[in-house]
Amino acid sequence: xxxxxxxxxxxxxxxxxxxxxxxxxxxxxxxxxxxxxxxxxxxxxxxxxxxxxxxxxxxxxxxxxxxxxxxxxxxxxxxxxxxxxxxxxxxxxxxxxxxxxxxxxxxxxxxxxxxxxxxxxxxxxxxxxxxxxxxxxxxxxxxxxxxxxxxxxxxxxxxxxxxxxxxxxxxxxxxxxxxxxxxxxxxxxxxxxxxxxxxxxxxxxxxxxxxxxxxxxxxxxxxxxxxxxxxxxxxxxxxxxxxxxxxxxxxxxxxxxxxxxxxxxxxxxxxxxxxxxxxxxxxxxxxxxxxxxxxxxxxxxxxxxxxxxxxxxxxxxxxxxxxxxxxxxxx
Numbered sequence: 354x355x356x357x358x359x360x361x362x363x364x365x366x367x368x369x370x371x372x373x374x375x376x377x378x379x380x381x382x383x384x385x386x387x388x389x390x391x392x393x394x395x396x397x398x399x400x401x402x403x404x405x406x407x408x409x410x411x412x413x414x415x416x417x418x419x420x421x422x423x424x425x426x427x428x429x430x431x432x433x434x435x436x437x438x439x440x441x442x443x444x445x446x447x448x449x450x451x452x453x454x455x456x457x458x459x460x461x462x463x464x465x466x467x468x469x470x471x472x473x474x475x476x477x478x479x480x481x482x483x484x485x486x487x488x489x490x491x492x493x494x495x496x497x498x499x500x501x502x503x504x505x506x507x508x509x510x511x512x513x514x515x516x517x518x519x520x521x522x523x524x525x526x527x528x529x530x531x532x533x534x535x536x537x538x539x540x541x542x543x544x545x546x547x548x549x550x551x552x553x554x555x556x557x558x559x560x561x562x563x564x565x566x567x568x569x570x571x572x573x574x575x576x577x578x579x580x581x582x583x584x585x586x587x588x589x590x591x592x593x594x595x596x597x598x599x600x601x602x603x604x605x606x607x608x609x610x611x612x613x614x615x616x617x618x619x620x621x622x623x624x625x626x627x628x629x630x631x632x633x634x635x636x637x638x639x640x641x642x643x644x645x646x647x648x649x650x651x652x653x654x655x656x657x658x659x660x661x662x663x664x665x666x667x668x669x670x671x672x673x674x675x676x677x678x679x680x681x682x683x684x
Contacts, residue, residue: 518533624636
């Protein structure tokens with residue numbers, strides 16, 4: 354039976370009346386006839402919103418949430434007590450600031466987590482990630498912090514970079530290791546790699562592979578290529594590096610570019626697409642290398658490896674075999 358309805362249908366055990374009133378301040382249900390407290394410690398199931406608009410009790414008020422939301426990533430749920438500072442009428446702000454710092458050091462067990470989460474959000478913003486990726490990175494950091502081996506001996510910045518890198522791959526935001534490392538100012542490549550291995554091997558986090566096909570669309574957007582070029586580059590990238598589990602016979606044969614980084618293959622694919630006369634925009638190897646965060650010689654060398662196979666890699670709907678003759682031979 355519905356709880357709110359039950360309150361009005363029940364009878365007072367003392368006088369038999371069914372007329373009750375709720376005392377929200379004390380959480381009591383009181384009989385209006387004899388004053389008997391029929392129920393106590395009730396939970397207010399109403400809305401936890403307050404309105405500060407002109408029509409406070411109307412339907413068109415401006416509801417503003419009271420307090421912050423619960424944060425399951427913090428031990429206190431993010432609902433711990435904090436000492437605030439008034440903007441007016443404060444006699445000694447310095448004293449209150451010192452009291453804040455002292456209280457935070459003494460009673461906040463989540464200081465380290467909060468600093469790490471702030472750093473993760475900063476990295477996520479620099480990489481242009483959405484909220485789901487940064488939230489996943491915070492969850493990974495908390496999981497790593499709670500592991501029996503803990504984070505002893507690991508740099509906070511390096512661990513933050515590692516969880517962001519793993520979260521990117523789990524959430525489908527393809528970012529290369531170099532891109533993540535580039536936005537971390539105070540952690541080296543070896544430190545980040547060490548933390549990444551900790552996440553993968555010790556915490557057993559599954560990490561999706563970064564493929565050239567997952568990178569080319571973003572690189573094309575940075576370079577300003579058209580939609581047709583983006584689609585052709587994606588198809589060519591999939592042909593160059595087939596997805597895991599493919600059963601095509603030709604996929605088992607090693608090709609010259611196999612084993613090279615996904616960013617290098619993606620750069621070579623875009624170079625081939627944009628070098629055709631029909632391309633909406635033509636990009637130099639240097640421009641592509643800067644967008645892919647690789648060396649110009651790497652793009653040219655990978656393209657040179659792919660040139661002999663261009664007829665089977667290039668989508669037929671985009672360029673015919675005759676049009677492929679216009680491609681540069683060996684830059």
